[in-house]
Amino acid sequence: MSPRTHLRRAVAAPAVAALAALGLAACSGGGGTEGPTAASSAPETVSGTIQFWHFFTDREAGVIQSVVDDFQAANPGVKVEVKSGQDDQKMRQAISAGQPVDVGLSYSTDQVGPLCSSGDFVDLSSYITRDGVDLNQIPDTVRGYTEFAGTRCTMPALADVYGLYYNKTLLSAAGYTDPPKTLDELADMAVKLTTFAADGSIETLGFMPLLGYYENSEAHWAPATGATWLNEDGTSAVGSSAGWAELLTWQKGLIEKLGGYDKLSAFQATLGEEFSAENDFQTGRVAMNIDGEYRTAFIADQAPDLDYGTAPIPVGTGHEDLYGGGYVTGNILGIGKGSTNPEAAWALVKYLTTDVGAQVKLTNGLKNVPTWKDALTSSDLDVPEQFQTFLDVFGNPHLVTTPPSKIGAEYQTILNTHTQDWQSGKVTDVQAMLKQVDQEIDAAVQLAG
Amino acid sequence: MAFAFLAPSLLGMLVFFVFPLAMTVYYSFTAFDLSNPPKWNAFANWRYLVGGDPLIGQATLNTVWFVVVLVPVRTAGALFVAWVLTRARRGAGLLRTLYYMPALVPPVASTIAFVFLLNPGSGPVNTLLAALGIDGPGWFTSETWAKPSLTLLGLWVLGDLMVIFLAALLDVPAEQYEAAELDGANAAQRFRYVTIPNMVPVLLFAVITGIIGALQYFTEPAVASATAQGRAPVGQGASSLLGWPGQATLTYGQLLYSRAFGSNLLGYASAMAVVLFVVTAVVIAVLLRRFRAFTPEVAS
Numbered sequence: 056m057s058p059r060t061h062l063r064r065a066v067a068a069p070a071v072a073a074l075a076a077l078g079l080a081a082c083s084g085g086g087g088t089e090g091p092t093a094a095s096s097a098p099e100t101v102s103g104t105i106q107f108w109h110f111f112t113d114r115e116a117g118v119i120q121s122v123v124d125d126f127q128a129a130n131p132g133v134k135v136e137v138k139s140g141q142d143d144q145k146m147r148q149a150i151s152a153g154q155p156v157d158v159g160l161s162y163s164t165d166q167v168g169p170l171c172s173s174g175d176f177v178d179l180s181s182y183i184t185r186d187g188v189d190l191n192q193i194p195d196t197v198r199g200y201t202e203f204a205g206t207r208c209t210m211p212a213l214a215d216v217y218g219l220y221y222n223k224t225l226l227s228a229a230g231y232t233d234p235p236k237t238l239d240e241l242a243d244m245a246v247k248l249t250t251f252a253a254d255g256s257i258e259t260l261g262f263m264p265l266l267g268y269y270e271n272s273e274a275h276w277a278p279a280t281g282a283t284w285l286n287e288d289g290t291s292a293v294g295s296s297a298g299w300a301e302l303l304t305w306q307k308g309l310i311e312k313l314g315g316y317d318k319l320s321a322f323q324a325t326l327g328e329e330f331s332a333e334n335d336f337q338t339g340r341v342a343m344n345i346d347g348e349y350r351t352a353f354i355a356d357q358a359p360d361l362d363y364g365t366a367p368i369p370v371g372t373g374h375e376d377l378y379g380g381g382y383v384t385g386n387i388l389g390i391g392k393g394s395t396n397p398e399a400a401w402a403l404v405k406y407l408t409t410d411v412g413a414q415v416k417l418t419n420g421l422k423n424v425p426t427w428k429d430a431l432t433s434s435d436l437d438v439p440e441q442f443q444t445f446l447d448v449f450g451n452p453h454l455v456t457t458p459p460s461k462i463g464a465e466y467q468t469i470l471n472t473h474t475q476d477w478q479s480g481k482v483t484d485v486q487a488m489l490k491q492v493d494q495e496i497d498a499a500v501q502l503a504g
Numbered sequence: 505m506a507f508a509f510l511a512p513s514l515l516g517m518l519v520f521f522v523f524p525l526a527m528t529v530y531y532s533f534t535a536f537d538l539s540n541p542p543k544w545n546a547f548a549n550w551r552y553l554v555g556g557d558p559l560i561g562q563a564t565l566n567t568v569w570f571v572v573v574l575v576p577v578r579t580a581g582a583l584f585v586a587w588v589l590t591r592a593r594r595g596a597g598l599l600r601t602l603y604y605m606p607a608l609v610p611p612v613a614s615t616i617a618f619v620f621l622l623n624p625g626s627g628p629v630n631t632l633l634a635a636l637g638i639d640g641p642g643w644f645t646s647e648t649w650a651k652p653s654l655t656l657l658g659l660w661v662l663g664d665l666m667v668i669f670l671a672a673l674l675d676v677p678a679e680q681y682e683a684a685e686l687d688g689a690n691a692a693q694r695f696r697y698v699t700i701p702n703m704v705p706v707l708l709f710a711v712i713t714g715i716i717g718a719l720q721y722f723t724e725p726a727v728a729s730a731t732a733q734g735r736a737p738v739g740q741g742a743s744s745l746l747g748w749p750g751q752a753t754l755t756y757g758q759l760l761y762s763r764a765f766g767s768n769l770l771g772y773a774s775a776m777a778v779v780l781f782v783v784t785a786v787v788i789a790v791l792l793r794r795f796r797a798f799t800p801e802v803a804s
Contacts, residue, residue: 144765144766147538147539147765148538148765150539151538151539169537169768172537172540173537173538173539173540173768174539174540175539267733267748269734320642320645320646320749321624321642323645324623324624324625324642324645324646324732325623325624325625325626326734327734328734329734392539461537461768462767462768462769463766463767463768464766465766465767468762468766468767469558472558472559472751475750475751476750479647479750495556495558498552498556499552499556499767499769501548502535502545502548502549502552502556502769502772503535503537503767503768503769504535504543504545
């Protein structure tokens, strides 16, 4: 055999491998099968084995497991196989590939559109009607983000609400007793709270204005100026929503006041990992930070001595009426279309989303916001002062979320692609940029059919 | 009779190669969300690929950068290390082991370790540079330095190539070097006219597999991006953290994954996959033709 023959074979192997990888898409999905519906009457007992996929890990996975244990104790005929650490994309691939994901817990409401419209999560209407589940127990905003185009394929299992965390010690040292209520106040305080090292680098930062830093995202900031994402028909509203230009112009101003993009980037490059004890807010490197209510549990666990407070996200000038509201997203539960034991799966979904005891236990363990009204008012809820802020925001009429779309969260990704160029100074015309965002979102929506 | 012997492999080819390839081409002309049956949409995906996708240009440029820089740098680096090891008089075994060991580390672990080593704030590299009075760069957190940092990572794990080159170098007949020396060839000429022709098959293998790897580059930039950001994707999935900083490390393969499983545009991702396949095939064909000029038969 000649060396060249060897060579051709050697080249052929990776080429075939590349082709095999190329063809992977062809091996998946294409089902479009109808999912299960409820039996005419609810079974007296449920039994069998079900798979429950969720994304939680470590301490939080332990909380979920404890509630699953309670469910199994109440339903001794059911065995729940828990698959922790599974993200949304993996879960969708598994459902599409026909794996029996009986119950899936998704992180983000952005997934409701794809999950409902694709049929990956089955329509729960028949189960809800049969069992007389009172959907009025779910706050309006949450009800809105757990269904898509009239199809209720998910039930809410706790919510994440975002607010402002502030370090009381640092604010007090700078002469502040209260957190900022407006974006202008936030900017002034951020400048005053920022300190610099001898070489000019930032030592302590009042507030990080760069998007992409921890939970600094367009979605979490949008309620501050009433910025909106999509029109009723699913097309982009970014270019026509004045709130975006207001928000981004304010952001650019604060970047300059704090020393510019490069200086802030250098500070960001040395950040501590978000969910570790090295989180910048927990170590005192940052005085004020936007974050979810779950941070209270991380602080209690990792930085119990931190003296901090929480408040609603500050609002823009002219939007003072929005103060007290904020952004909400949440965990959603559904039954996979390939479920082999849908009645037991529904029993678990119902337990996790409507049982007051389960919701309270999850809330106290995860420090998320309960999504069942009776759980919200339960005397068993452990509500520290800092956590109460998020319950108040959750009950505020100006609570908003990101709208469901067939393209999932892609419309947010498109805006983020541009805001990265904006904040770094590569783009200077905000209006033209937002118009470009409109075109790109509309093209993606149109492509999704 | 011959067909009976061929049948198993033909069946395998049909099931695992021809059918998936044909379906991928078909999906590229459909709107497909992974779950519902695909709907024919003619050339919509292809139009979006050519003029609609805002990230396709940057992802392509980044990928070309890795093909043009990472592959030659790794190949040359591995060849140099292998050549140095052939000259080592003592401790050759230990040196070979040391150079090969990083290649044994799983890519995810090696990338995380590299990001921490190059952490601008607390990493030992910038600490050392600072002690020397040098203001170290942001490495994986800088749009300018992110790709060169990944190239450094690629150099660190060149042990796989180095071992192959070492074997090839040791396999070059000593009498050819002696003959060249008698003819008055200097070291550079011996390398060009003796070493390289003898190593052409191995070099070609290294370059082609390297290019295929670079065209599908995914894991290292994805892990570096997520680790350097200090963020976890929580439950959203890997595509939520790809490309950072800016879009500096977004590769074509990552965008394909993101479009397929982040945006639910399986049809469009299929069109991207077809393009990747065609480009890979063309590059391999061109390389095979070009390398023929360096083979011993042509040289003689």
